[in-house]
Amino acid sequence: METPAAVAPASASSPITIHYRSTSVLPRLALSNMKRHLHETAAFSLVEVTLAMGIAAFCLITVFALLPVTLKTQQAGIQQTTANTICSQIVADLSADMRLPPGQMSKQFNLHGRWAAQGTPDILYFAKDGTFIPNSTNQSTAPPDSVFRATVTYLQPPVETTSLADITVSWPAQVDPLAGGVPVGKVETFAAINR
Numbered sequence: 001m002e003t004p005a006a007v008a009p010a011s012a013s014s015p016i017t018i019h020y021r022s023t024s025v026l027p028r029l030a031l032s033n034m035k036r037h038l039h040e041t042a043a044f045s046l047v048e049v050t051l052a053m054g055i056a057a058f059c060l061i062t063v064f065a066l067l068p069v070t071l072k073t074q075q076a077g078i079q080q081t082t083a084n085t086i087c088s089q090i091v092a093d094l095s096a097d098m099r100l101p102p103g104q105m106s107k108q109f110n111l112h113g114r115w116a117a118q119g120t121p122d123i124l125y126f127a128k129d130g131t132f133i134p135n136s137t138n139q140s141t142a143p144p145d146s147v148f149r150a151t152v153t154y155l156q157p158p159v160e161t162t163s164l165a166d167i168t169v170s171w172p173a174q175v176d177p178l179a180g181g182v183p184v185g186k187v188e189t190f191a192a193i194n195r
Contacts, residue, residue: 076185082130083169083187086150089132090124090167091191094152098163098193110137111152124150125173146173149183165191 044052090109097106105111109132111122125136125146133143142149148171155164167190170183177183 079171079185080187082126082128083148083171083185084189085130086126086148086169087167087187087189089130090150090152091189091193094163094165094191094193108132119154119156121151121153121178124152126150126169142173147171149173149176151178161194163193165193167191 090111093106093108093111096108097111100106109122109124111124123138125133125139125143126148127133127145128147130148133146136143136146148169151168151170153166153168155166166188168177168186168188170177170186172184175181175183177186
């Protein structure tokens, strides 16, 4: 906006001349905007920050509370997978045992071959990773490094074409389910072996 600075005296021969002095309004507007922005700066109040920290802490506590349950579930899953692998190994050994001549025992787990006359179950012990502990078949007490106990119960009477067995893998190995002990976990498989 321009304001008149001075008005020249009028004479008869010269027209009236008005001189304008330029004053800008922009610096004043910029200054007022700056002051307004300083007062209107967005920020969180202390109450809002405290509430946000409380909500975050609650969420973190919930996540940390779930960690032990997750680890326990993962451990149980690992043990069940290992027990299923042990069952598969025993079924494979029983299948191979059917091809041996009468009177011989299986080569991997020393199970009773041709179990028609076998009335007592075979007990096998396995380590934490599912490997068979050598010479542990039918021991009266569990070896100290054993984690899994496999009980192979031969079902009577076998027929000419099929022999039946109930295989139960339980853990820990020190607990005997046949004596009334309650294991932490177990996997049971019914096997029909073709002759």
